[in-house]
Amino acid sequence: MKFSYLLVILAMLVLIFGIILPFFIGTNKNPTSATTGIFKSTDGGSSWALSVRSSEIGIALPAHILSFEFNRKNPNIIYLGTKGGSLWVSKNAGATWARVIDAKENVSKSAEVYSIATSAKDEKLIYLSVYQNNKGEVLKSVDGGITFDLVYFVPILKYGVFGAAINPENESRVHIATGEGGFLTSSDAGKTWKVDKWFPDGLISLIQNPARGSELFVLTPHGELYRTEDEGASWTRLTPGYASFSNAASITDIRLDQNNPSTIYISSEFGLLRSVDSGTTWKEVPLIIPPKGLSIQSVAVNTKNSREIYAAAGNSIYVSEDFGENWRAMPMNVTASIAALRIKPDNPNIIFAVVGK
Structure with missing residues (x-):
C-alpha cells in the first residue's frame, strides 16, 4: 500500500515539475518548436534559443513587442515594451524576464x-512613452522602475507619444515625439516642457545619435524623415535623399552605426539603404534577396565592427562581414517573420531577434 502511495506521489511530481510548471514559466525551447517570441543567440547568429522564461508563475511574456532597449549604463538590463502587457525587464541579459510593477x-x-529611454550615467533613470487611459503619456522613474511618475500627457485623446530621448551630454534635457506631430523638449528633467516644432504629420519614432546628443531624427507614418543637429531648433528634411528608391519611404527600421556616428541604415520594402553623411544622401546596400521580393524588417550593425551588418527578411537573417558586399543566409527555423534585431552593445556575439511582432 505504501509503495502505491509513493508511485502516486512520484507521478504527481513528474506532472507538476515536468509539464505544468514549465508551461507557466516558459522554457528555452528549440526554435523549431516555437514560432513567436524573443530569441537569443550567443554565437553571432549561428544558433538560437527561445528566451521567454518568466520569473512570475502563471504570467507569460506578451507576444506583441513594441520596443526593445538595452540599459545604456548596464546592458545586462534589457527592457521590453509590449502592446497591452506593459513594461518587462530582464536583469540577466535575457535569461529571465519579469513584468515591471509600478x-x-x-x-x-x-x-x-x-x-524606453535610459541614461548612460544612471542605470536607474528611465523614461517611458506609453499609451494608456486613452491617451499618450510620458512617465519617469529614478529608482530603476520601482515607481514611476507622470511627467507629460497629450492634450487630445486618442493621440500617443511614440519616442523619448535623454541628452547624454546634459541629462536634464529630455525630448519627446508625439502622434500630434509635436517635438517637445524639457530642460529640467521633465518638470516643464516647450514645443520646438509642430510637424505637418504625426511622429511615430524618435532616434537619437548616442555619440552626438544634439542630433536627433524623427519619422512620420508616411516615411518622412527629418534631422536636427541642435536639439530641435532647426530641422532638415531627409526624404529627398531616398525618394528615388521605390518604396524606400515604407521604413521599417532605422539604425545608427555606433562606431561611425555619421553612418545610418534604413530598412524598408525597397531593401536596405545606407547614408554616411547623417542622412543627407543614400546608397543602396545590395542584398541577395530579389528586388521587391521581401521587405527588410530590421537591420543591425556589429557594435564593435562596422563591417558586419545583419538584415532580417521574412523568417531568415542575412549577414555580411564586408560592409554589405557579400552576404550569407542564416535561417532561424521559425514560421513567423522576424520583426526586429538587436545586438548587445558590450558583446556583439549576443543577438536578440523579435519573431512574430
Whole structure:
C-alpha cells in the first residue's frame, strides 16, 4: 500500500515539475518548436534559443513587442515594451524576464509601451512613452522602475507619444515625439516642457545619435524623415535623399552605426539603404534577396565592427562581414517573420531577434 502511495506521489511530481510548471514559466525551447517570441543567440547568429522564461508563475511574456532597449549604463538590463502587457525587464541579459510593477500604479498593467529611454550615467533613470487611459503619456522613474511618475500627457485623446530621448551630454534635457506631430523638449528633467516644432504629420519614432546628443531624427507614418543637429531648433528634411528608391519611404527600421556616428541604415520594402553623411544622401546596400521580393524588417550593425551588418527578411537573417558586399543566409527555423534585431552593445556575439511582432 505504501509503495502505491509513493508511485502516486512520484507521478504527481513528474506532472507538476515536468509539464505544468514549465508551461507557466516558459522554457528555452528549440526554435523549431516555437514560432513567436524573443530569441537569443550567443554565437553571432549561428544558433538560437527561445528566451521567454518568466520569473512570475502563471504570467507569460506578451507576444506583441513594441520596443526593445538595452540599459545604456548596464546592458545586462534589457527592457521590453509590449502592446497591452506593459513594461518587462530582464536583469540577466535575457535569461529571465519579469513584468515591471509600478508601486504607484501610474503605469497600467495593460499599457502599450512604445519607447524606453535610459541614461548612460544612471542605470536607474528611465523614461517611458506609453499609451494608456486613452491617451499618450510620458512617465519617469529614478529608482530603476520601482515607481514611476507622470511627467507629460497629450492634450487630445486618442493621440500617443511614440519616442523619448535623454541628452547624454546634459541629462536634464529630455525630448519627446508625439502622434500630434509635436517635438517637445524639457530642460529640467521633465518638470516643464516647450514645443520646438509642430510637424505637418504625426511622429511615430524618435532616434537619437548616442555619440552626438544634439542630433536627433524623427519619422512620420508616411516615411518622412527629418534631422536636427541642435536639439530641435532647426530641422532638415531627409526624404529627398531616398525618394528615388521605390518604396524606400515604407521604413521599417532605422539604425545608427555606433562606431561611425555619421553612418545610418534604413530598412524598408525597397531593401536596405545606407547614408554616411547623417542622412543627407543614400546608397543602396545590395542584398541577395530579389528586388521587391521581401521587405527588410530590421537591420543591425556589429557594435564593435562596422563591417558586419545583419538584415532580417521574412523568417531568415542575412549577414555580411564586408560592409554589405557579400552576404550569407542564416535561417532561424521559425514560421513567423522576424520583426526586429538587436545586438548587445558590450558583446556583439549576443543577438536578440523579435519573431512574430
